[in-house]
Amino acid sequence: MNQPANPSPRIFIIDDSALVRRVLTDALRKEGLFVMGSAADPIFALKRMERDWPDVIVLDMEMPRMDGLTFLRKIMKERPTPVIVCSTLTEQGAKLTLDAMAAGAVSVFTKAQQGIGESLQRLQKDLARAVKEACRARPKCSSTVVAAPITDVIPPADSPVSYRTTDRLVAIGTSTGGTQALEAVLSVLPAGSPGILIVQHMPEKFTAAFAKRLDSVCRIQVREACDGDRVHAGLALIAPGGRHMQVIRSGAQYRVRIIDGPAVSRHKPSVDVLFRSVAQAAGQNATGIIMTGMGDDGARGLKTMRDSGAHTVAQDEKSCVVFGMPREAIRMEAAAAVRPLSQIPQVIMAADSGAPARASSRAAS
Known part of the structure; x- marks a missing residue:
């Protein structure tokens, strides 16, 4: 041929x-x-x-x-x-x-x-x-993907962890390049960081192994999400491959729903599905972060989060492996701020106080 x-x-x-x-x-x-x-x-x-x-x-x-x-x-x-x-x-x-x-x-x-x-x-x-x-x-080889220390916004590593019901949560969406970026970010967080929900585009059966790998290098607990899991401080839940993940309000708590259904924005799990549910369930008590990845999954969902009062952030072009998803979010004015990968841990920790992260260096735009 x-x-x-x-x-x-x-x-x-x-x-x-x-x-x-x-x-x-x-x-x-x-x-x-x-x-x-x-x-x-x-x-x-x-x-x-x-x-x-x-x-x-x-x-x-x-x-x-x-x-x-x-x-x-x-x-x-x-x-x-x-x-x-x-x-x-x-x-x-x-x-x-x-x-x-x-x-x-x-x-x-x-x-x-x-x-x-x-x-x-x-x-x-x-x-x-x-x-x-x-x-x-x-x-990028793994040695080039490094998040900066965040000692100016987090408690000491040996601070006691209070597994309280949290009013705030962080939702992260990523795709190509995300496995390295997530490890760089999560591995520097303290044990008492806000509850985190993650959609990483990845095939079925791979997300459990990915969560286990992250759990082995992080102070927070990281695992593949199960239907009904409670979101709390010190825990990151990763959407299982081949299923969508949503968050719902259950009294004073947040819990996740793992559901089947058609692909959304060409993906299952879809970042848009997670972000839209976070906007509805948590509104201004949430922070949405869209990171490296191809395509536009998550951009519309992040706009919904911003419109609901959530703080929204996109990773900057220089630190992305692929700038597709963040670019679309920025184009749609879904991201209130643009930050390099090194500052994403600060964004996460600032979510616990309800205030945007203080940038340690000038953010890209």
């Missing part, structure tokens, strides 16, 4: 399965994308890519000679490139994928263990969209 006359982006596929390489190549070419080559393992790939470096790499994790994670860490140090991880829907696949995201991969695309060819053909448009989004990303 002939390639497009002006191919962009240029894609290279690395997978030890000849079937997967063929199916992925055919699927992307049917969507008008240029697959410049493929290889069975990273060592072969490096030799070929040295002559002509691709714009986007689609990478399997489990391969002979050099595994995908080792290869990813190598290129992120030497030549950062947008990488889409092609992973299996298994516990081990989820762990490897999260390690890859921490190392700088910008997106994940899942493949079934059985019927791989058929499953990838069914998802070819989703894969093509992921590639187009990846080519706009500015990948």
Whole structure:
């Protein structure tokens, strides 16, 4: 099949399965994308890519000679490139994928263990969209994603935690680049930080592993949300992949609802669904934060939050891996403030006092 006359982006596929390489190549070419080559393992790939470096790499994790994670860490140090991880829907696949995201991969695309060819053909448009989004990303290795200390707005680390019913909550929405950004933000929060609700675009079965990973590096508790969970200080709840998360008022408390339903703004879970429910349930007692990600999910919901009296913040362009979601929120005047990633922890802690965060440096606009 002939390639497009002006191919962009240029894609290279690395997978030890000849079937997967063929199916992925055919699927992307049917969507008008240029697959410049493929290889069975990273060592072969490096030799070929040295002559002509691709714009986007689609990478399997489990391969002979050099595994995908080792290869990813190598290129992120030497030549950062947008990488889409092609992973299996298994516990081990989820762990490897999260390690890859921490190392700088910008997106994940899942493949079934059985019927791989058929499953990838069914998802070819989703894969093509992921590639187009990846080519706009500015990948960052984990060492470059750092939130500044927030000792000027938080109590000491050993302060006692009061698990009180909270009047205030923080809702965060993010997508591409969000796994690194969330770790940078949540890992510096004290144990008594406000209750946090998070939508991170991620496939089903991956969110539980992601929450567990964050919980291991944070002083706050982080876990995948379950229907009926109470929102309280010192707890961050992550929407499960494949389900929407809403918040409702229950007397003096906030609780979450986990519901099924169609995708909203092309996503499930959707940031818009969470933000709209927060606007209705919490109004001015909430803070909404939209962070790095492709597309516009969350922008309209953040506008609804702002209109309800909530404090709303968008991450700035310089610190984003992809500026799509924050850009749309800013364009719609949904964000009352624009802050770099390093100041997002201050925004969260300021929510507990009901006042906008004091910027430690001039915010981007």
